[in-house]
Amino acid sequence: MIFFTYRLSKGLNQISDQIDDFTEKNYTVRKQIRGNTEINRLYDKVVNLGEKIEHAQETLESSSTRLNGILTYMTDGVIATDRRGKIVLANTAALEYLNVKDQDILSRKITDVLGINENYSFRDLLESEPEITIDCENNMGEFTTLWIKFALFRRQSGFISGVVAVLHDVTEQEKNERERRLFVSNVSHELRTPLTSIKSYLEALDEGALQDPDIAPSFIKVSLKETDRMIRMILDLVTLSRMDSDTIVLEKEVINLIAFLHYQLNRFDQIVGSTETNEKQFKIIRQIPLQPIWMEIDTDKLGQVIDNLMNNAIKYSPDGGKITVNLEQTNTQVLLRISDEGMGIPKKDLPKIFDRFYRVDKARSRNQGGSGLGLSIVRDIIKMHDGFVWAKSDGKTGTTFTVVLPYAPLETDNDDEGNSWSNHPDDDH
Helix, strand or coil: CHHHHHHHHHHHHHHHHHHHHHHCCCCCCCCCCCCCCHHHHHHHHHHHHHHHHHHHHHHHHHHHHHHHHHHHHCCCEEEEECCCCEEEEECHHHHHHHCCCHHHHCCCEHHHHCCCCCCCCHHHHHHHCCEEEEEEECCCCCEEEEEEEEEEEECCCCCEEEEEEEEEECHHHHHHHHHHHHHHHHHHHHHHHHHHHHHHHHHHHHCCHHHCCCCHHHHHHHHHHHHHHHHHHHHHHHHHHHHHCCCCCCCCEEEEHHHHHHHHHHHHHCCCCCCCCCCCCEEEEEECCCCCCEEEECHHHHHHHHHHHHHHHHHHCCCCEEEEEEEEECCCEEEEEEEECCCCCCCCCHHHCCCCCCCCCHHHHHHCCCCCCHHHHHHHHHHHCCCEEEEEECCCCCEEEEEEEECCCCCCCCCCCCCCCCCCCCCCC
16 A cells, blocks of 8 residues: 555656646656556656647747748838737837837837827727828938828637737838829929910910010010920920830940030030020130040930030029039049039028929029929939939039049040040130
8 A cells, every 4th residue: 555655656746747847848858657557647648738738839939930030021010019009019120110129119008109199099099990191200310101000909709909000111102192293283383384474475466466566576585485495394304204214225335525525515615605595604614634534425315414504504604604614533433513603502402403393593493494304304314324413502602513423444445536526625715
C-alpha cells in the first residue's frame, strides 16, 4: 500500500512538473513514468495536450509574425482600438504619418490622436464607420492630407471589440485635384477676358465706329492683339498638355552650345530699337566663354527656353536697361544665367513663379500680353533635359534666372564642318 501510494505520488509530481514545463513553453523535455497504469495514461494525455498547445503556439506566432511584417511594410497606416476607443496597435506608417511615437499614442483615445474629437465621438465611429479627411504634419515636416476609413473589429461571436482605422496618403491626389480646378478656372478666365474685349470692340465697330477713321484702326489693332494673345495661350496649353501626357520626345543632337547661344541672342539684337516690334531700348551684355562646349540637347526646346527667358527679361526691363547673359561650365554642369534690371520679384512670390498662370503683377502681365504659362514651359523643358531652373531677386531691382544642365565631355571634332551651328563668338557684342 505504501509502495502504491509512493508511485502514485511520484507519477502525479512528474505530471505536475511536465505541466509546469509546458506552461513555461518548454516542450522538448518529456518525463518518463514507468508502468502501465491510469497515471501513465493520464500522463500520455497531458503530453498529447502539450504537443497540441505547442503546435497551436507555433501557428499563432507564425501568424503574428506575418501580420506584423505586413503591418510594418504597408504604405497605408493602420490603427486598432479596444472597445472603449483606446489605441492598442499602430503600424510604422501610421506613426510616421501622424509624427508620433508608439508609446505616445498607445492607450490614448483615437479621436484625440487624430484630432477629430470636436466632430466625432467614438460612438459615431462605431455607428456610422465614416470616411474622413484630415491634414497633418508628418515626420519629415511635410504637410500631408490623409484619407481615413473606419471599420468595426468583430470577434467570431459578433461582439464588437473595437475599430480599425486605415490611413491613406492622398496629398498628391488632392494637390492634382486642386490644380485641375485652378487650371480650369484660370483657362476660363484668361480666355474670357480677351474674348469679352474683342466682342466689345467688334460691337462698337458694328454700331458705327467702323466708319470713324480715328477710332476704327485702334479698335481693330486691339482686337488683333487680343486674338494673338489667345493663340499664344492655346499653343502654350497644347505644349503643356503634351508634356503632361509624356507625348513629347526630345530630339537631341550634339551641338556647340556657345555658337547656339550666340545664334539665339543675335535674333534679339536685331530688334533693339525697332519701333515696329519693341518700344524699348535695351542692351544685351554677353558673358560667354570662347571655348566651344559640345552638348547633346534638343535645340528646338532649348531655343524655346532661351526665347521665353529673354522675352521675359525684355518685357520687364526699363527703357535703356541691360540684359546680361552669362554662361559658365563646370566638370559636371553648364549654368546659364539671364539677368535683367527690372522691378524684381518679391521673395514671397519666388517659389510660385513657375506655377501655371501665376503672375506677380497680374494687370501688368496681362497688358503686356503674357499668358502666365511661359515659365512653366521653361521648367518642364529643363526637367526633360534632367536639369533644373530657379529665379533669384531681392524684390526691388532686377531678377536672375539660372538654368542648370548636366554636362559630360563629348569626344567631338571641333573642326566638324557638318554641324549646323557654326562657332562664332560675335566679338562685337
